[in-house]
Amino acid sequence: MKDATTIFGIRAVIEAIESGETIDKIFIQKGLSGELFSELKRTLSKGNFNISYVPQEKLYKLSKGNHQGVVAKISPIAFKGLEETVEPILAKKEAPFFLLLDQVNDVRNFGAIIRTAECCGVDAIIIPEKGAAPINADTVKTSAGAVFKIPICKVSHIKDAVFYLQSSGIQTVAATEKTNDLIYDIDFKKPSAIIMGNEAKGVSHSILKTIDYKAKLPMHGEIASLNVSVACGAFLYEVVRQRI
Template sequence: MKDFRKKQQRPKKSSLVYGRQAVIQALEQGEALDRIYLDQKLNDPVAGEIRRLAAAKLVPVNYVPVARLAHFNVEGHEGVVAQKSKIIYQNLQDIISFVIERGEVPLFLILDGITDVRNIGGIARTAWCCGVQAIIIPDKGVGALNDDAILTSAGALEKIPVCRVNSLMKAVDELHLNGVTVFASAMEAAIPVATADLRIPAAIVMGSEEKGIYPALLKICDTAISIPMYNQFESLNVSVATGMILYEAMKQRMPA
């Protein structure tokens, strides 16, 4: 049977930084990096410095076999390859403060465990159209915001601020400290989305279609909401479900 799945494209060399000193320099200069691929066997002071700088800049590090680095088809990588990002990630507290100072009611979107870049692109497109002021993603366990994601978003990912955090649970705590109510989308929730008050400062958490929201994260959310379905099914596509919830939020917030 023919496999119609799209093959993964090798990143363009122009989108890569490789070699230990080149990657260290990129980190020190604050260049936007999507993630770093590091030979899992490297355990010397230079590799340690890369790890330290990456942690400080919230750049994810993937520890991979050296054979994985060969996929990038670059010479002289010295066991480390970084992929540039077209997205300039923002600080969550700075975004919260900026939104409040403009006199707007916060509406944020949190993505937990969503790995399909086409879904992420579609979500970003809808989020921008519905007035979401920022998308919050974890530094691990989420699809790369690469060219495919940007293309699927029709450029929305280059318009809407994206905050990358090392812990979604800490991000929820930060939102709570700023008076933002966190809603979790869950199929089993008893509260239909249309009855939830989304006019208040709000953040909405969307989980993956397969696993939903991480249980510990779901537990610290304020309210779980669901989308009623005429015919019961395992789950809605996460991009479609996000659109339904964000449309409801936008409808509630629009002037009468």
């Protein structure tokens, strides 16, 4: 069975995958077994899917019928490949502008970030296949439709995207409190990519070791951090300010 964004039932999920639907996330009941489930596993082994193993109660909340232990979320957009997206942008623009999200997993934060990124002229957003917020009705609504206006690429690992962008002459800048350097000290007139991190953990340590610059926003209050969508907006608009 299927509604606007959800498929449930093992056979329905298998058929959706085989027909080329853009599957955003698959929820599988813990301990599931059986011949049909084995067929599903064989189908999943042919691709790289974002899978969560969850209690049965979670599936009842996600579906409206007999889920058979499996629920899948369909993305309302088709995700782009990294190279097929980046290469034409590099060919057309002297100073391209990319945004990488390292496991931002709240759909409303994600939607708000997409909206701001579109307003700031970001050329493409890059997210990981696993650990990122899904693009669902809440994401679309919070983005005010911007999700349909900006390319969103999915990659196996954000670190690989960082290496690829660096090899293409793009400076990579991570938003992190683990530095003394302010965002205002970075020259964003150059081709640039900004990396924003997970709501709780920030940009992962492995990525911080690979990027070109770390930068933070000045904080004068007692609270030590900003919401990631707010911080992202401040970073993106610093790029806009410098390029005006």
